[in-house]
Structures are given as C-alpha cells and as structure tokens.
Amino acid sequence: MGPPDQLPSERLRQWRSTGTLRTVAGHQLFVQRSRNWSDSRLSVLVLLHGFPTASFDWLPIWAQLAGSHRLLALDLLGFGFSDKPAAHAYSILEQADLVEALVSCEQIDHWHLLAHDYGDSVAQELLARRQARPATAAGGLLSACLLNGGLFPEAHRPRLIQKLLLTPLGPWLARRLDRAAFGRAFSAVFGRSQRPDSAELDEFWALIAENDGQLLAPRLLRYIPERRQQRARWVAALTQSAVPIRFINGLEDPISGAHMVKRYRALVTHADVIELESVGHYPQWEAPAAVAAAALEFFRRVDSGG
Numbered sequence: 001m002g003p004p005d006q007l008p009s010e011r012l013r014q015w016r017s018t019g020t021l022r023t024v025a026g027h028q029l030f031v032q033r034s035r036n037w038s039d040s041r042l043s044v045l046v047l048l049h050g051f052p053t054a055s056f057d058w059l060p061i062w063a064q065l066a067g068s069h070r071l072l073a074l075d076l077l078g079f080g081f082s083d084k085p086a087a088h089a090y091s092i093l094e095q096a097d098l099v100e101a102l103v104s105c106e107q108i109d110h111w112h113l114l115a116h117d118y119g120d121s122v123a124q125e126l127l128a129r130r131q132a133r134p135a136t137a138a139g140g141l142l143s144a145c146l147l148n149g150g151l152f153p154e155a156h157r158p159r160l161i162q163k164l165l166l167t168p169l170g171p172w173l174a175r176r177l178d179r180a181a182f183g184r185a186f187s188a189v190f191g192r193s194q195r196p197d198s199a200e201l202d203e204f205w206a207l208i209a210e211n212d213g214q215l216l217a218p219r220l221l222r223y224i225p226e227r228r229q230q231r232a233r234w235v236a237a238l239t240q241s242a243v244p245i246r247f248i249n250g251l252e253d254p255i256s257g258a259h260m261v262k263r264y265r266a267l268v269t270h271a272d273v274i275e276l277e278s279v280g281h282y283p284q285w286e287a288p289a290a291v292a293a294a295a296l297e298f299f300r301r302v303d304s305g306g
Contacts, residue, residue: 061284078219092122110141127237153228190281191279244302
C-alpha cells in the first residue's frame with residue numbers, strides 16, 4: 001500500500017489504518033472488521049463490494065450494521081488496498097475461493113452476506129456452493145442480501161467504457177484513464193439527485209488508482225463474459241437457493257436498475273425485493289439509511305427463523 005498521507009481524506013486514511021493486511025491463499029488482502037468483532041453473541045455479516053471500488057463503499061452503513069452484527073469486509077483481489085498482480089487472470093471463482101478461505105481463517109461457522117455489483121457475482125458463486133453442501137456444513141451461508149448488480153447477464157447493461165475496456169483497445173485505454181474521465185463516467189451511474197461530490201470522487205479514485213489499479217480494468221472486467229459463461233449455475237443459485245435472499249435495488253441505475261428488478265421478479269419465485277426510487281447503482285452510498293434498515297430487517301428475520 002502507498003503512504004497513508006497521500007490519501008485524499010481523513011476518513012479514508014482512518015479506514016485504511018483500522019484495517020489489516022491478511023495473507024490469504026498467497027495474496028495480501030485488505031480486511032476490515034468491526035470493533036465489536038470479539039462479541040461472539042452477535043452473528044457475522046460478510047460484505048462484498050462492487051467494481052471498480054472497494055470495501056470503503058460500506059462506510060455509510062458500517063456503524064448502523066455494526067450495532068447488531070460483527071462485520072467482516074475485504075478488498076477483493078485487484079481492488080482497493082489489496083494485492084493487484086498485473087499479469088493475473090482474475091475470476092469470480094477465485095474471488096469466491098478467497099472469501100471462503102478468509103472466512104475459514106477467521107473461524108466463522110455461519111454467516112450472512114451483503115453484496116453489491118461485482119460482489120453479487122461472487123455471492124452467486126458462494127450460493128451455488130452452499131446449494132451443493134449439507135445444511136449442517138461448517139462455513140454455512142445463512143442468507144444473502146444483494147444490492148444492484150448484474151444478476152442476469154441478459155438484463156445487464158454495461159457502460160460504453162466497460163465495453164471498450166474489454167476490447168483489444170482495453171490496455172491502451174486503461175493507461176489513459178484519469179480522475180476526470182473516471183469522475184464523469186462514475187457519476188453517471190448514480191441517481192440524478194444522489195451523485196457524489198468532488199471529494200467523494202477523489203476517495204473512490206484513490207482506491208482505484210492505488211498501485212496503478214486502473215491499469216487492471218481490462219482484466220477485472222472479464223467478469224462480464226464470465227457471467228455469461230456461468231449463467232446457468234449462477235441463475236440457479238438464485239432460483240433454487242437453499243437460503244433466503246433479498247434484493248435491494250436502486251431503480252434509477254442505468255446498469256442494473258428497474259429492468260433488473262423486472263427480470264428478477266420474472267425468474268425468482270416469491271421474490272423478496274426492496275425498490276428504492278430515485279436511487280442509482282450505489283444504494284448503500286446514495287440511500288444508506290434505507291439500505292441499512294432493509295438489510296437489518298431481513299437478517300433479523302432470518303436469525304429469528306422467520
């Protein structure tokens with residue numbers, strides 16, 4: 001990780017200073033745990049972030065979630081403050097391996113999951129693995145709460161910049177990405193009344209650009225064709241889930257908003273969906289109170305056997 005004094009805000013510096021680097025399957029991953037981690041009376045909630053950002057995305061709802069759960073978040077491989085190997089073949093399957101390995105290292109037997117965007121695909125793979133295991137198996141996934149993401153590749157609408165980064169021009173284009181270009185593209189996926197300010201964009205960009213992480217975009221974006229390759233398995237993980245699932249969606253998201261909800265309701269029987277008006281692709285950042293309340297109500301219901 002680069003020097004902390006180069007980070008653009010005090011809260012981002014504090015987020016980094018309170019986290020740790022853990023060696024997991026040969027990679028150093030940045031891991032953040034809530035202060036109440038030693039309280040074994042509380043159930044564990046694992047949080048998985050989206051592309052192209054990092055676990056810092058959960059900051060707006062962190063304190064509210066930690067009021068009733070022990071929280072474990074990580075920067076997935078290639079993101080944020082975690083290792084960013086340049087020539088690595090990144091995949092959702094490997095990210096799921098790393099999450100399972102971290103959960104095992106933390107000696108967690110049962111846990112809830114809250115995921116967003118890229119993290120949704122990791123969650124779908126984890127759900128598929130949970131489906132294949134006995135309900136009493138250690139490392140049992142109790143529930144999954146999913147925020148905006150490409151749950152069904154046929155309903156996912158990637159941005160033009162993402163499509164271009166996946167072409168042979170991708171490496172050339174990635175070398176030309178800068179804070180200004182990022183800010184324009186990133187702001188466009190938020191709800192019109194909820195767009196990040198300049199200071200927030202500086203924070204997001206700092207996480208992406210850490211150790212020249214923007215150069216990895218063409219490799220990390222291979223999750224888009226991977227979703228198509230794994231569609232049958234990952235859709236079955238939703239439609240045949242052995243654990244409860246809730247989908248919280250910002251309807252104004254151009255990537256996976258109202259149109260994704262429509263597809264979800266069409267394929268998932270008895271769909272549990274919370275729809276957020278005037279909210280875009282980052283509901284945990286745009287409407288933190290509503291997202292935290294909906295997630296916590298869901299986890300409480302699961303824990304109580306409802």
